[in-house]
Amino acid sequence: MKRATATKTKQSKHLPATSEWSFEAIDAYHREIARVAAEFGLDVYPPQIELITAEQMMDAYASVGMPVNYHHWSFGKHFLSTEKSYRRGQMGLAYEIVINSNPCIAYLMEENTLTMQALVIAHAAYGHNSFFKGNYLFRTWTNADAIVDYLIFARHYIAECEERHGEEEVELLLDSCHALMNLGVDRYKRPPKLSLAKEKLRQSERTEYLQSQVNELWRTLPIHDTKPGKAPAQRFPPEPEENLLYFVEKHAPLLEPWQREIVRIVRKVAQYFFPQRQTQVMNEGWACFWHYTLLNHLYDEGLLADSFMLEFLQSHTNVVYQPAYSDRWYNGVNPYALGFAMWQDIKRICENPTAEDRAWFPDIAGSNWRETFDFAMRNFKDESFVAQYLSPKVIRDFRMFAILDDEHEAKLKVSAIHDDTGYRRVREIMSDQYNLGSREPNIQVWNVDLRGDRSLTLRHQQYRQRPLGGNVDEVMKHMARLWGFTVRLETQHEDGSVELVQETRLEKRRGQAEN
């Protein structure tokens, strides 16, 4: 069957096989890749391919992969470190940066060969692109139509604030916001969509409204103190709040309206990247699977030269290489390798299931792989994807084993390996490794002393007795700067006892010089 199509199209045309790229050649490749992707039924945003230089690539890197962003020293720092390792040749720049926007912007770097450009087109402009468009997390949390506009709005707004209030002041505020960025996301709520027009229209309204709300909350004159007998102590917030930046934006007593808006911008950007942090294995694996599948398909059709395939396969193999734990360059499980292996394996289970697969995956064994893929891509994130689809075969292929490191024990323990008794355990641990909830400490706003000193209490729910890392006091200083009053951090241990970890005192009144 394959042979037949190959001979049929062989004489029709061969795509250019030079190593130098040209716009015509890229266009030709892109057309073929788009055609095959459509045959496979990939649903994508219209791709927009942009050619950039290495320096521009580093720029994009530095501003967290976005085409526009506000100015901040930390982006300069990232630029410098990227530049350094690039110059020294320690690191090739990533093949690609792709932006979850509509149209989907994919960057190609001018230094790359034609083969690499084709690889990137297949990987980014079709692989990642379809994932952005399909996966539920991206559909829920991000709005591809508006993100670029929103960032432009953010950049202008912050530049305006810098003009009005001084770069220094804005920078300090951004530092504080960045420190809490990972805790500035809604994990469980559905967010409202971003839109430039809406943002602009409602922004002034919102600032006034917000300010009035805050004032209401902090009203010092007692209103209904007519009833004798004390009302039960009012709790605020009534429920613990997981989104620290949201809480600051809405309730911090002393922030100016423009400061609230900046907190909001950082929060929105953090929220935008939240899905990416949760779908690394799936997303990269998916993109690798598709560049591999699409290009192989083109090769089978006879469109690609052998030299092209050799270069392509070499890069591909490098990307999905998984070193063993004892290798010097071992740095955890490679998400590209794991993701690629898992998607390949799902396809195998669909097409050629073994008895073991039928036992483990009765639902998908022997099913149509395209439908299964679509379902898996749309409805999972790393944590659930691994829990659902990590098969014994992949565990065996990777020779996975789990190590238990309990500080109360003198020695490490191998808790499970790739054998019949260990598969489920390995899978469970692997899944937990990708669970943001356990990867990052769980810290929420617990209480505010409304009638007293206005202090804010954060509570850290300890997970598996892991303490907080070294720079807690730095982050707490940032939190206190935002809140404007004393901030406390408590840790609730697994046995329910509560311990005060840190108290950062700050008494700041409006109009006083900040320091």
Place this chain on the structure above:
Amino acid sequence: MTRIIDRRFDSKKKSAVNRQRFMRRFKQQIRRAVNDAIQDRSIRDLDNGEQISIPSKDLSEPQFQHGRGGIWEQVFSGNDQFSSGDLINRPPSGGGGGRGQGKAGNDGEGEDDFVFHLSREEFLDIFFDDLALPNLIRTQLARVTDYKTQRAGFTADGSPANINIVRSMRGALGRRLALGSPFSARLRELQKELDKVVEADGEDCDESLQLREEIARLRAKIEAIPFIDSFDLRYNNRIKVPKPTTQAVMFCVMDVSGSMDEEKKATAKRFFMLLYLFLNRTYEHIDVVFIRHHTVAKEVDEEEFFHSRESGGTVVSSALKLMHEIIAERYARGSWNVYGAQASDGDNWDNDSPICRELLGSQVLPYCQYFAYIEITPGEPQNLWREYEKLSGGHKNFAMQRIEEPADIYPVFRELFKKTLV
């Protein structure tokens, strides 16, 4: 259908702003790193940028993270020896099997320095940030008043001294020809007519007399055209072009007598190096004159200046004399900014020191923008120092410092070239 956009020629340096902010924010740390780097550099290496490292804890962006401790259970790949239930010794931290990703990032960060590359310009900018030579402001003002006159064609007015005779005469000639041409034409006609008349009727006919009269009148008219008119005068035009004083000469004067050991020379070398660097940034062209002396002074090249060794006594005045001669001979005042830097261990013939003071005060300092003297000695000030001290009050362009060890150089340098506002 699809769009392929070429962005390669979009504006470059998009992240320049972020880079500047980074530099501004960590100015203190960067400055410290630059100071360290200066200590290690050799003289010829100063035109490059610098690899700067800053302790990364200073510029960390803090986040809440899990710390070490508690219970961690993680999956690794590539099992080659374990079966479940095996107990393993804990690897020494950082090595072997490695720990989880989250933790590795956590541990690794605190230890390494953040290293990045400063361009030459940035490096020097930081190094010289708030330095300026004392007379720099004056020099800069002088730059504007220091003009060079340049020919720029001719003008119709000017001072008599600038009259260009050739041009003026040529103009006058032209004017005379132009004004006289109708008369000349008529004159030629009349002459022809006269010739005819004379041929036909003889010399004395009425007609010829009449013609002669007319010819005479025309001649008179032509002759009445002024030989030269103020209108004809042309003057050489000279315009003043502001001439940037972009050249400086730097005199390095060093004592190479027996008492100056290698270490002291190295210290002196750094001092010269820094001055050179500073001038290099201020002037387009710099001549460096190396004068070494023991009992006699000699102008040498750099190699010999720093590396050959002599012994014997010390007569500092010989060097100052030589410096004065060289200035007079090659660097006449005005177009050259003269800077002097003298390094010595202060050991001099007792009788010579007052001569030095005299020479320096009257023959050298008046020609110099700046003259700095450093005495490299761990002990008491020597006699030359005491003599020079008498000068330092009266001359603003003279400075002196004592240096004990290489580590003192940079502070001394700052002290010497501290910014003086007008």
